[in-house]
Amino acid sequence: MTAAVASLVGTALLLAAAFRGGAGLVRGTAPGRRPSLLVLAFATAFSIVPVAGHPVHRWLATFYPILGVPLAALLFDVTWSGTTGRPVFRDADRRAFWAFGSAAGLFLYPMSLGLGPFDPYALGWSFSWLFPSIGAVAAVLILRGNRFGYALLLALAAWHGGLLESTNLWDYLVDPAYFLMSVGALSGRAFRHAAPAAPLSPSRFARRAPE
């Protein structure tokens, strides 16, 4: 039951973010406060529309069975910031999201898909060093004022409460889309920082140094 609710909430947040992104592309600006709530209401209603025998959110559950807590938190922030005008997560928080998503995915996916004899996924079934490690990272982040720490705590609490269909902590911490988004965001940042400053053009030089 809780897994079905989780798939409905996840699909509604995903669709709301997608609709907002689509509207932003079409109109050039994101919807305002009231339209954001309408978008969320429409996304929720659309998630329960039956298509070929299953509600839309169960189709997502078919092909993308587990949407992890960090990605759900980021999707929630899209709607929340659109509705209130105040984002939950700031730039530093998002950098922590991307760093954790990249590190966790790089550690988890290659080995869990067969690279070598060690399976890191096995660490998530029951209490292991993964749990205090995540707790310690969350504590340090919270003490430093980074709100990604709360997302990690929420993931630990959700696993303890059996909120998702999976019983493995890794599925609450990272999912393939979050991993790819994280790698993309970090790569984009690295590319921007590594790119050399644009040379001054003669016209700009002329404007900076008027006669």
Add this chain to the structure above:
Amino acid sequence: MRPAVAADEAPFYAEEFLNEESPGRMCHVASLCELSDGRLASVWYSGSAECAPDVTIEFASRAAGDGAAWSAPRTIVTRESASRESGRFVKAVGNPVVFADDRDRLWLLHSAILLGGHGGSSLDVATSDDGGATWGRRRRLTLSPFLNVSELARGRPVPLEGGGFAIPVYHELLGKFPEMLWLSAADSPSGLAWRKTRLAGGRSYLQPVVVPADAKNAVAFLRDRSRRRAVTMQVTRDGGASWSAPVSTDLPSPDAPVDVLPMSDGRLLIAYNDSPSGRSVLRLAASSDRGATWERLATLEDEPRGRFAYPYMIRARDGRLHLVYSWQMKRIRHVTFNEAWLRAREAAR
């Protein structure tokens, strides 16, 4: 865990089919188990092709006793029923394994294919409290962090002390490797608890079967998809927490699964395709050194261009061995024999 059998029993051997041939439909991947009253239950899949949408999981049962006949096969899972009960799309079903717990509840584990072939499958579990008449409480097991795909079952579950089962499963997406699913009933919303451990990594080992010697020691035998074309084995000395690296045995294998059971004299009995290139020969062999070397005992099938595959064995409470396998991919054959028959075959060689 050496089984006890009567020393003075007469040789016994019998064979029969579980189903009739259906034009245009293949049958494959049979398994069976015994209930406490001696009844046998068997499942397999049937359809126009592997992973086809029309594949169904069939069920048949047989009362205890030599004269009993198998019931007519009955469809217990279709892709539509699996989709309806799991609340999500299922493209096809396949690879069923049936087993019974100590309270006579039947468990059915099978793949639910979402997309493509076996690589796009998850594992569903369902149970029956009435000997297979009705099935319920379907549950999707989340076993892989990558979209929960490419998990399949094939081997005979090993009952655990205190309840639950260690079920040999395998993964086949980018890598192909054997794993162990630890499954038990639990006081949770799903009624189940499970976790998974790995036997080996890599890209060529799958369809493990595990033979425990005691609570700590066990041997696993694997299908090897590499060019080595041999049955492969691993050992554990810590109850499955860790496994040795896979090594090839001296038995050939045409990239096909095997099944292995312990015998009462301490040897291991294997059913396997005795060829590096085809599944036309199905034999039984025994090993007295935990699988390192083997001695051929009996030939069950030997027919040019035959296809006899996926052997699955159990030992019943009366000591007899039951073997089911795909016969020409058209029917499921059931062979019953005892160790006296094996000894007689061995003496005649």
